[in-house]
Amino acid sequence: MSATFLGMPAFPRNAARAVGDSQLRFNLRKATRTIRGRRAAMVGEVPGWEELRAAGRQIKDHTLRHLDRYLLQLEEAVARAGGRVHWAADADEANRIVAGLVEATGETSVVKVKSMATQEIGLNEALAARGITAYETDLAELIVQLGDDLPSHILVPAIHRNRAEIREIFREKMAEWGRPAPEDLTDEPRALAEAARLHLRERFLSTKVAVSGANFMIAETGTLVVLESEGNGRMCLTLPETLISVVGIEKLLPTWQDLEVFLQLLPRSSTGERMNPYTSTWTGASEGQEFHLVLLDNGRTRVLADEVGRQALRCIRCSACLNVCPVYERVGGHAYGSVYPGPIGAILTPQLRGTDSGASAPPGGMPASAAPAPGGRMPASATAVSRGRMPASATAVSRGRMPASATAVSRGRMPASATAELDASLPYASSLCGACYEVCPVAIDIPEVLVHLRAKAPHPRAERLAMRAAGWVLDRPVRLARAQRLSGRLRRFVPRRLPGPAAAWTDTRDIPDIPAESFRDWWDRTDGGTR
Amino acid sequence: MRVALFITCVNDTLFPGTGRAVVTLLRRLGCEVDFPRAQTCCGQMHVNTGYPREGTRLARHFADVFAGYDAVVTPSGSCAAMVREQYPRLARTAAAAGRPASSGTARDAGGRAAGRTAPPSFAEEVAALVPKVHDLSEFLVDVLGVTDVGACFPHRVTYHPTCHSLRGLRLGDRPTRLLEQVRGLELVPLPGAEECCGFGGTFAVKNPAVSAAMCADKAHNVMATGAEVLCAADNSCLMHIGGALGRQRAGIRVMHLAEILAATESGETAAAPAGPAARTRTAPATRPLSAPAARTLAAPGGATPAGPAAGTPPEPGPAAHGRTGEER
Numbered sequence: 001m002s003a004t005f006l007g008m009p010a011f012p013r014n015a016a017r018a019v020g021d022s023q024l025r026f027n028l029r030k031a032t033r034t035i036r037g038r039r040a041a042m043v044g045e046v047p048g049w050e051e052l053r054a055a056g057r058q059i060k061d062h063t064l065r066h067l068d069r070y071l072l073q074l075e076e077a078v079a080r081a082g083g084r085v086h087w088a089a090d091a092d093e094a095n096r097i098v099a100g101l102v103e104a105t106g107e108t109s110v111v112k113v114k115s116m117a118t119q120e121i122g123l124n125e126a127l128a129a130r131g132i133t134a135y136e137t138d139l140a141e142l143i144v145q146l147g148d149d150l151p152s153h154i155l156v157p158a159i160h161r162n163r164a165e166i167r168e169i170f171r172e173k174m175a176e177w178g179r180p181a182p183e184d185l186t187d188e189p190r191a192l193a194e195a196a197r198l199h200l201r202e203r204f205l206s207t208k209v210a211v212s213g214a215n216f217m218i219a220e221t222g223t224l225v226v227l228e229s230e231g232n233g234r235m236c237l238t239l240p241e242t243l244i245s246v247v248g249i250e251k252l253l254p255t256w257q258d259l260e261v262f263l264q265l266l267p268r269s270s271t272g273e274r275m276n277p278y279t280s281t282w283t284g285a286s287e288g289q290e291f292h293l294v295l296l297d298n299g300r301t302r303v304l305a306d307e308v309g310r311q312a313l314r315c316i317r318c319s320a321c322l323n324v325c326p327v328y329e330r331v332g333g334h335a336y337g338s339v340y341p342g343p344i345g346a347i348l349t350p351q352l353r354g355t356d357s358g359a360s361a362p363p364g365g366m367p368a369s370a371a372p373a374p375g376g377r378m379p380a381s382a383t384a385v386s387r388g389r390m391p392a393s394a395t396a397v398s399r400g401r402m403p404a405s406a407t408a409v410s411r412g413r414m415p416a417s418a419t420a421e422l423d424a425s426l427p428y429a430s431s432l433c434g435a436c437y438e439v440c441p442v443a444i445d446i447p448e449v450l451v452h453l454r455a456k457a458p459h460p461r462a463e464r465l466a467m468r469a470a471g472w473v474l475d476r477p478v479r480l481a482r483a484q485r486l487s488g489r490l491r492r493f494v495p496r497r498l499p500g501p502a503a504a505w506t507d508t509r510d511i512p513d514i515p516a517e518s519f520r521d522w523w524d525r526t527d528g529g530t531r
Numbered sequence: 532m533r534v535a536l537f538i539t540c541v542n543d544t545l546f547p548g549t550g551r552a553v554v555t556l557l558r559r560l561g562c563e564v565d566f567p568r569a570q571t572c573c574g575q576m577h578v579n580t581g582y583p584r585e586g587t588r589l590a591r592h593f594a595d596v597f598a599g600y601d602a603v604v605t606p607s608g609s610c611a612a613m614v615r616e617q618y619p620r621l622a623r624t625a626a627a628a629g630r631p632a633s634s635g636t637a638r639d640a641g642g643r644a645a646g647r648t649a650p651p652s653f654a655e656e657v658a659a660l661v662p663k664v665h666d667l668s669e670f671l672v673d674v675l676g677v678t679d680v681g682a683c684f685p686h687r688v689t690y691h692p693t694c695h696s697l698r699g700l701r702l703g704d705r706p707t708r709l710l711e712q713v714r715g716l717e718l719v720p721l722p723g724a725e726e727c728c729g730f731g732g733t734f735a736v737k738n739p740a741v742s743a744a745m746c747a748d749k750a751h752n753v754m755a756t757g758a759e760v761l762c763a764a765d766n767s768c769l770m771h772i773g774g775a776l777g778r779q780r781a782g783i784r785v786m787h788l789a790e791i792l793a794a795t796e797s798g799e800t801a802a803a804p805a806g807p808a809a810r811t812r813t814a815p816a817t818r819p820l821s822a823p824a825a826r827t828l829a830a831p832g833g834a835t836p837a838g839p840a841a842g843t844p845p846e847p848g849p850a851a852h853g854r855t856g857e858e859r
């Protein structure tokens with residue numbers, strides 16, 4: 001994957017473009033509605049789903065509250081079972097650790113199990129910069145990688161592609177990466193899957209190092225858990241001689257028993273299945289295998305410090321909130337400018353990148369390069385950015401927008417301002433309809449966090465003034481009454497189409513007729529309708 | 532029962548007919564309705580757009596104004612949800628910040644809290660207030676215990692349950708139970724009813740493209756029902772969907788639930804003499820009024836339960852033509 005989210009414009013502009021893409025709209029409508037329906041059916045048949053959901057939430061909250069303790073317990077358990085634990089404060093450090101571990105094996109390629117954490121840190125790009133090729137083995141990730149594209153969904157990263165497009169990508173690109181697609185490849189799902197299977201099989205059998213993430217880590221036993229649907233994960237986790245797992249520190253569960261709750265919550269919320277096809281668990285290193293666990297912070301402890309925002313760390317990446325979101329359904333994932341799209345992305349991305357307060361990020365935020373601009377391709381500098389070594393010149397543009405970045409630049413880090421404008425617009429990428437909160441299996445009150453982040457986001461000057469003026473009018477009933485009378489008097493002069501920012505309303509909607517008399521004036525004049 | 536009407540700033544300014552309908556309806560059901568003049572706005576726009584300071588100031592004002600009432604009724608699901616869901620949060624934040632709770636003005640203007648020696652904290656006010664604030668349909672069904680409000684509205688109607696009513700207040704089937712009891716009314720289900728219409732307050736102008744795309748689907752579903760009237764318990768969403776339907780010349784009216792529930796066989800909907808509120812602008816072609824609907828709803832010179840249409844218009848204007856058309 002070589003595209004980048006760097007320098008992406010704010011969400012409304014990305015969204016406006018996406019909304020006009022009929023192919024994208026068609027694919028998304030079909031896909032999100034199908035998964036949505038499946039999820040609803042699978043959740044509906046579980047008696048006591050709400051209790052299960054509450055349990056999931058409580059277990060996560062408890063774990064987060066005692067994260068320090070459980071992390072140390074995990075480290076000890078993993079070490080006891082023959083694994084090695086590495087701590088990575090940020091994306092750079094994690095990438096450096098992984099690259100170093102791969103180099104130590106003398107290999108120049110790795111196979112990958114689909115993992116959000118490694119996308120978040122831009123691992124593939126970082127490895128590529130050190131001459132190591134990362135091969136994605138999940139079907140959808142393969143499509144994205146071959147297509148030099150960006151993921152647009154947590155669970156179905158190629159949700160924006162249809163069968164015909166996938167066939168084209170396979171025919172054109174597979175040969176560059178390994179076994180070519182068969183000459184007579186059709187766009188039948190079975191044929192496409194078979195082509196991918198043959199292509200990947202060679203890779204599994206010849207690669208000695210694998211990189212994974214994990215859905216859960218059990219502190220008690222040091223066990224890691226991966227849920228997947230294609231069996232590629234199991235191949236990666238068992239065949240190679242060295243396994244490196246990069247996992248966010250919030251993926252922890254205290255005990256095996258806690259897993260019971262999540263193995264019910266996740267598949268039903270995510271793929272709409274009673275149980276996912278492949279659940280792999282492993283504890284430390286098995287005979288003849290080396291196992292490394294890279295525990296990733298990358299902004300998580302900062303999120304944990306925010307009393308309202310921290311609930312985002314409960315997320316188990318099921319993507320139910322994406323599938324149900326009316327905004328996501330119409331714009332797709334790329335508009336969110338992050339590997340985490342949709343409602344969860346809107347609250348997680350600004351917090352992880354540390355741009356949620358409009359200031360520059362402390363060292364080591366989530367690199368903007370981790371994913372692609374819609375239709376954009378990665379400029380040469382993107383790798384540098386993902387390693388936190390963005391050249392000063394590249395920040396010139398963003399500096400003009402966001403002076404706060406000056407400090408970041410002087411620290412020689414990737415300036416948060418590279419994504420500041422986009423990140424500031426993410427909390428507003430929602431109508432606050434609450435559908436996400438309703439489906440979230442760990443009850444993250446996404447609308448609450450959105451509103452919380454909006455309060456911290458930088459506001460445009462004109463909006464600030466307008467809001468202050470509205471606040472001033474609404475502060476006193478007399479002022480409101482006067483404003484109402486004025487608008488009543490001017491009502492005949494209000495055009496059907498308004499200029500300036502108000503055109504955003506009247507471009508597609510009529511404005512209501514302004515009444516000659518407000519309710520309060522009517523009440524006064526008629527003594528509450530009695531005169 | 533004595534209830535305070537929280538009209539909401541949007542209804543007060545743009546949709547006074549909804550307020551008059553609430554008054555008519557509640558009086559018909561035996562309530563004494565009070566309109567505390569000091570009220571302004573619940574603060575939702577400010578809070579949801581990222582201006583909690585201004586929003587909290589308005590929330591405190593609201594809490595002061597309505598402190599003395601047994602029940603507060605509002606014809607807006609989202610403003611009721613604002614009070615119920617967000618006021619406690621604002622109060623917590625304010626308490627954490629340690630600022631004293633007082634807006635002063637409301638106390639003086641409303642006079643309700645006058646004479647208290649130690650004013651209660653904002654958090655205390657909110658805790659006392661929250662259980663007393665009801666959306667209209669909640670108040671009718673849960674507090675008054677009625678579903679048949681004696682209304683008559685012989686039209687084909689579809690109901691959009693707006694997000695904050697559905698997922699915030701969890702109104703469930705209360706509004707449709709009320710509509711089902713309205714004589715002559717044919718209620719047709721709205722496909723994809725639970726989906727957001729795309730209004731979302733400032734979302735509608737901050738993300739106009741997405742908002743319009745969402746509204747297009749909503750409007751499409753509304754048209755598919757073949758209904759003549761789209762009803763909801765929130766005029767903000769109706770202003771948005773109705774604005775799009777009007778722009779598309781769809782020929783479908785939008786009406787607040789209160790206006791339908793206030794309508795009776797004799798034709799009156801509101802306690803209002805029609806005078807000054809009458810539209811002076813000619814009905815735009817974009818919002819065609821069906822003749823029978825206009826007749827049912829308009830009460831030009833007709834008797835109202837509260838008194839004859841005797842108000843002297845403060846400004847010259849023709850008589851009412853069809854009340855529902857006038858405000859939208």
Ligand code: SF4
Binds near residue numbers: 269315316318320322
């Ligand atoms: S926020 Fe909730 S619904 Fe969305 S991906 Fe995370 S766990 Fe799933």
